[in-house]
Amino acid sequence: MPREPMIELKGLRKSFGDQVLYDGLDLQVFPGETLVIMGGSGSGKSTLLRILMGHLPYDEGSVLIHSHELQDFSRRELNAWRLIVGVLFQTGALFNSMSLRENLALPVREHTDLPEELIQIMIKIYLQLVGLRESIDRMPSELSGGMKKRGGLARALMMQPRMLFYDEPTAGLDPVSSAQIAQLILDLKKKMDVTSIVITHDMKAAFEVADRMALLAGKRFHLIGTPEEFRTSKDPLVRQFVDGLLEGPLSPQSDQQAYEADLLHRDTD
Numbered sequence: 001m002p003r004e005p006m007i008e009l010k011g012l013r014k015s016f017g018d019q020v021l022y023d024g025l026d027l028q029v030f031p032g033e034t035l036v037i038m039g040g041s042g043s044g045k046s047t048l049l050r051i052l053m054g055h056l057p058y059d060e061g062s063v064l065i066h067s068h069e070l071q072d073f074s075r076r077e078l079n080a081w082r083l084i085v086g087v088l089f090q091t092g093a094l095f096n097s098m099s100l101r102e103n104l105a106l107p108v109r110e111h112t113d114l115p116e117e118l119i120q121i122m123i124k125i126y127l128q129l130v131g132l133r134e135s136i137d138r139m140p141s142e143l144s145g146g147m148k149k150r151g152g153l154a155r156a157l158m159m160q161p162r163m164l165f166y167d168e169p170t171a172g173l174d175p176v177s178s179a180q181i182a183q184l185i186l187d188l189k190k191k192m193d194v195t196s197i198v199i200t201h202d203m204k205a206a207f208e209v210a211d212r213m214a215l216l217a218g219k220r221f222h223l224i225g226t227p228e229e230f231r232t233s234k235d236p237l238v239r240q241f242v243d244g245l246l247e248g249p250l251s252p253q254s255d256q257q258a259y260e261a262d263l264l265h266r267d268t269d
Contacts, residue, residue, distance in 0.1 A: 004067070006031045006163065006195050007052065011061035014044070014051065021047060023219040025061070034189055034196040036206045038241065039216030040250060045199040046090075048216075049165050052197075053085065054078045083111060086156030086194075090168045094140040094151055100127070101136045104155045111159065126154040129191075130184060146177030153184060157192075164188065166198040170205045178205055185209045203242060207231070215241060217250065 005028040012025035021044040029035050039045050050056040051063060054070055063070040065081060073081065094103045104123045108114055114122075127133040130150040140148055149169060156164060166185065170178035182205045188194055200206050206213060207227050214224040215238060223230070223238055230242055240248030 003030050005029055005064075006066065008064040008067075009061065010064070012051075012058055012063065013060035014047070014056075014058045020219060022058075025216075025220060027214060027221060027224065029195065029197060031195050032189075032193055033211040034185065034198060034209050036198045036200060036210040036213045037216060038201055038203075038206060038213060040201070040241070043216045045216060046167050049087070049167055049197070049199060052165070053082060053087070083159055084162045085165060086153075086159065086161035086163070087165045088149065088153045088156050088167065088169055090171055094143075094148055094155070096140050099137050099139055100132065100143070100151050100154075103140075103151065104158050107155065108158050122158060123154075126157045127151075129157070129187075130154045131180070144177070146173050146180060149173070149177075149181060150184065153181075157188075160192075161194060163195045163197075166196065166200070168199055168201075170200065170202045178202065181205070182208045203244070217241070 007027075007029040009025050009027040012022050013020070014022045025048075037045055037048065047056065051058055052070075054073065057071065065073075068077075070078075070081075094100070095106070098106070101120075101123055104126065105119050108119050108122065123136065124133055127136055130153055132147060132150055132154060135143065135147065135151075140151070143151060153169075169181045169185070173181065185196065185198065186209055189196065196209075198206070198209060207230075210227050212224065212226055213230050215222045215230075217237060223233065223235065225233075230238060233239065233242075237249040239245065240250050
């Protein structure tokens, strides 16, 4: 029996003024999988997470959450959806004025009536999970970049989400910290059976954590497939992105004649 997708995009179109960002995005995200979404800078990877969270409207097409149209959600339904999705932002997004302990406690205090004693137990459990229990009372300014991201991930877990969104989780990290984050993504899938969408252009991490991968290019998903399908693809665009090649379909195309005319202020017609 075929699996029902947790999230499904059908013909999604989004534009900002005259700039069309997506023109016919189709995608399915299945329960329990880790889907890695890749693409060049400005291709709309992080914007897609904002759409999926209901923070940004789309122009055409559908975003279905368990077969229900996202833009038809009531405010109550939208809040309920957001509460079951944990988000790890690019910077970790910890509040600088709060200790790590207070950062983790904040969402639980705001959205639940759990007793403080239980909240403190949860904080220690999730900080232990990400290797930060001994830093529980440190301020964000006292944490390294990798520690801030792990702290942000612990905070995202405090509401015991069914889905996790990772926005460039290894960006700006050294190789060891990147490997730690990748291992955490794998561990959380096994221990919590969460569904994950990982936005990244870090190919090493992508191949390590992905069940499936999707490459966003040319306003659509150019290829959706397994890591092995990406490794063995002979498609020039896929090869350029995966291998980091200078020349290929993704390279800026120079119009020498137009460039020379622009320098001399001449009309090329």
